[in-house]
Amino acid sequence: MAETLKIFKIGGAILDEPAQLSRFVAELAKVPGPRLLVHGGGRGASQLLTQLGQQPQLVQGRRITDAATLDIVTMFYAGKTNKQLVAGLQAAGANALGLSGADGNAIRAVRRPVGAIDYGFVGDLPADAVNTSLLELLLRAGLLPVLCAITHDGHGQLLNTNADTIASAVAVALAARRAVELHFCFEKNGVLADINDESSVIERLTAAEYAQLKAAGAVAAGMVPKLDNAFAALEAGVERVVIENALRINEPVKTVLCRS
Amino acid sequence: MAETLKIFKIGGAILDEPAQLSRFVAELAKVPGPRLLVHGGGRGASQLLTQLGQQPQLVQGRRITDAATLDIVTMFYAGKTNKQLVAGLQAAGANALGLSGADGNAIRAVRRPVGAIDYGFVGDLPADAVNTSLLELLLRAGLLPVLCAITHDGHGQLLNTNADTIASAVAVALAARRAVELHFCFEKNGVLADINDESSVIERLTAAEYAQLKAAGAVAAGMVPKLDNAFAALEAGVERVVIENALRINEPVKTVLCRS
Numbered sequence: 001m002a003e004t005l006k007i008f009k010i011g012g013a014i015l016d017e018p019a020q021l022s023r024f025v026a027e028l029a030k031v032p033g034p035r036l037l038v039h040g041g042g043r044g045a046s047q048l049l050t051q052l053g054q055q056p057q058l059v060q061g062r063r064i065t066d067a068a069t070l071d072i073v074t075m076f077y078a079g080k081t082n083k084q085l086v087a088g089l090q091a092a093g094a095n096a097l098g099l100s101g102a103d104g105n106a107i108r109a110v111r112r113p114v115g116a117i118d119y120g121f122v123g124d125l126p127a128d129a130v131n132t133s134l135l136e137l138l139l140r141a142g143l144l145p146v147l148c149a150i151t152h153d154g155h156g157q158l159l160n161t162n163a164d165t166i167a168s169a170v171a172v173a174l175a176a177r178r179a180v181e182l183h184f185c186f187e188k189n190g191v192l193a194d195i196n197d198e199s200s201v202i203e204r205l206t207a208a209e210y211a212q213l214k215a216a217g218a219v220a221a222g223m224v225p226k227l228d229n230a231f232a233a234l235e236a237g238v239e240r241v242v243i244e245n246a247l248r249i250n251e252p253v254k255t256v257l258c259r260s
Numbered sequence: 261m262a263e264t265l266k267i268f269k270i271g272g273a274i275l276d277e278p279a280q281l282s283r284f285v286a287e288l289a290k291v292p293g294p295r296l297l298v299h300g301g302g303r304g305a306s307q308l309l310t311q312l313g314q315q316p317q318l319v320q321g322r323r324i325t326d327a328a329t330l331d332i333v334t335m336f337y338a339g340k341t342n343k344q345l346v347a348g349l350q351a352a353g354a355n356a357l358g359l360s361g362a363d364g365n366a367i368r369a370v371r372r373p374v375g376a377i378d379y380g381f382v383g384d385l386p387a388d389a390v391n392t393s394l395l396e397l398l399l400r401a402g403l404l405p406v407l408c409a410i411t412h413d414g415h416g417q418l419l420n421t422n423a424d425t426i427a428s429a430v431a432v433a434l435a436a437r438r439a440v441e442l443h444f445c446f447e448k449n450g451v452l453a454d455i456n457d458e459s460s461v462i463e464r465l466t467a468a469e470y471a472q473l474k475a476a477g478a479v480a481a482g483m484v485p486k487l488d489n490a491f492a493a494l495e496a497g498v499e500r501v502v503i504e505n506a507l508r509i510n511e512p513v514k515t516v517l518c519r520s
Contacts, residue, residue: 051312071340081330083410083418087362091416097364102347103355104403104409137401141394143364150343156351158343 002178003033004239007138009167010185011040014246015081022088024185026244029092033248034139037096038147038170039085040163045076057120065160066121074100074158085146096144101151102158104134107166109151111161115210123151125158125166130173164226168233175237182238184226185246191227191254195220206258207231226256234259262438263293264499265326265399269427270445271300274506275341282348284445284506285395289352291509297356297406298430299345300423307334317380325380325420334418337408356404361411362418365395369411369419369428370504383411383419385426386433419473424486428493435497442498445506450515451487455480466518467491487517494519 008028014020026036026066049056049072057064065073082098089096101107101123107130109123138145147170149163164184171182190201205213210227213219217225230241234257244254268288274280274331288297309332317324325333342358349356349507361367365432367390369383382418389411399406407430409423425445450461465473470487473479490501494517504514 074343075335075339077336077339078343079337083334083338083360083362087412087416087418090362090365090412090414096362097367098360098362100343100346100358102343102350102356102358105350105355135402137397141397152347154350156347158347167396193380 002136002140004172004179004181005034005165006031006181007036007038007171007174008183008185008249009038009040009163010246011163012042013187014185016044021085021245021257024249025085025088026092027247027249028144029089029094034144035094036135036139036145036147036170037085038149038163038167039077040149041073041081041228044080045073047071047228048076055088059117059119059181062117062119064118065122067121068158070121070158073160074150076200078150080147081147089144090148094144095142096146097138098146098148100148100158101129101161101166105131105152105154106134106145106147107131107151107161107169108154109161111153111157113160121157121159123153125151125161125169130170132173132177135170135174136177137190156240164229168229168238171233171238172236179239180237181240181242182233183229183242183244185244185247185249186243189248189253190243191219191223191247201253202255204256204258206260207234208260210257215219230257262396262400264293264439264441265294265296265434266443267296267298267427267431267434268443268445268509269298269300269423270506272302273447274445275302276304280366280454281345284509285345285348287406287507287509289349289354295354295404295466295474296406297345297349297431298394298398298423298427299341299406300340300409301333304340305333308332308336314321319377322377322379322508324378324442325382326431327381330381330418330420332354333420338410342406342408346410348432349406350359354404355402356406358406358408360408360418361389361426364391365414366391366405366407366420367392367411367429367472368414369421370417370463371413371417371419381417383413383421385411385421387412390430391438393516395430395434396416396437409431424489428489428498431493431498432496435499440497440501441500441502442493443502443504444486444489445504445509447505449505449513450503451479452482461513462515464518464520468492468520470517490517
């Protein structure tokens with residue numbers, strides 16, 4: 001039986017702070033056993049879009065990925081962020097290997113159908129999106145795959161894809177082959193009972209408890225899609241889902257989500 | 261005994277022409293057996309540097325890679341060019357996987373020592389630069405590695421590296437494990453006896469014949485470092501070095517370099 005795989009997802013704020021990112025990289029390199037990292041983009045991509053004269057395209061409040069935007073975010077995520085993470089992990093002693101979804105056909109997406117809104121070059125993930133054979137080949141060779149949030153459609157088109165969605169899809173797909181833990185890392189210590197109190201971490205949260213909290217409006221709006229996604233991964237066979245501080249992944253403080 | 265590996269190197273003009281690049285990708289996907297691609301940058305990287313307000317830094321006519329330039333060329337080569345090639349090859353049926361030298365520690369370089377000129381973040385390749393185990397793992401899994409010209413030093417620093425040098429180093433390193441052919445692809449049909457006549461391709465060129473042509477000043481200046489590099493690879497154990505048109509790799513017209 002293969003060892004438990006730990007999948008970490010980082011995004012947002014930490015990617016914008018080089019000092020914090022270095023600390024995360026050092027902590028990740030210390031985690032024993034097979035690991036995989038999925039990263040989103042940070043504010044840097046938005047800055048680059050502005051520098052290159054692209055106006056953020058918003059329709060009904062949703063960001064649209066036109067061809068020029070896709071080009072720029074691909075450069076930023078797959079070029080800059082991904083390679084800096086990989087070089088940093090290599091220096092810290094972890095044999096990282098960066099991937100977009102196109103590489104080795106790691107993640108094959110489908111362009112989001114045009115409905116009321118045309119999101120542009122945005123990819124959604126079908127049930128068979130993840131190339132588990134490729135990821136297992138790399139993991140068994142002792143490599144640490146580092147996936148950015150760019151996928152492809154298999155017909156030559158790259159697609160911008162949500163990093164939380166990729167992390168969950170990879171976790172669920174690999175859970176058919178071995179035990180998988182999915183760690184969503186962010187700037188807080190976990191799910192907080194009181195959003196203003198970092199010491200109020202809920203150590204264990206069941207699906208039923210979460211449903212109650214959500215119904216009572218006690219979950220921060222930004223956390224709802226993340227937690228919905230996380231509980232869905234748990235239901236789909238992922239062994240453990242953890243919400244934790246990106247800088248404290250090797251410490252006991254964290255929220256562990258439980259089916260029941 | 262493993263099958264003969266064909267390593268292709270493209271750069272310059274072809275990377276700037278989407279239609280030509282698509283044709284090359286389609287031809288490469290048709291080549292049977294194990295393949296590996298090394299690509300340089302095109303003029304697009306220079307355009308991006310200008311768009312982002314970077315002045316080309318030149319000292320004694322040589323380009324200097326400062327930190328801002330490295331950031332931008334890494335985005336362009338490892339992000340844009342590499343991912344477009346990989347997505348295109350995937351669409352054409354070749355299971356391509358893009359790599360910088362940092363990925364899986366594929367190519368570990370050494371920053372060029374500061375002498376009369378400080379070239380900045382430029383990498384030279386020591387004798388043991390190439391991670392042949394990683395490349396063999398990928399090749400044996402049926403993957404087509406696509407290497408961009410960004411390497412790392414193993415201490416977290418990415419480095420800009422000459423793509424011809426990478427192609428030769430990879431060919432020489434893998435030649436210790438299996439038969440390797442090295443194909444330098446460009447916009448001409450091969451080494452030409454008359455630079456103005458595309459039909460004057462020299463089909464076969466020995467090291468002695470090349471030395472004579474070079475002494476007579478009959479080799480275009482831009483070709484001298486490329487051919488020196490190519491003959492050195494041949495001397496170091498590469499089975500065949502071929503100079504050919506990137507759009508005609510599956511046609512017989514080409515120059516084959518021979519040890520004697």
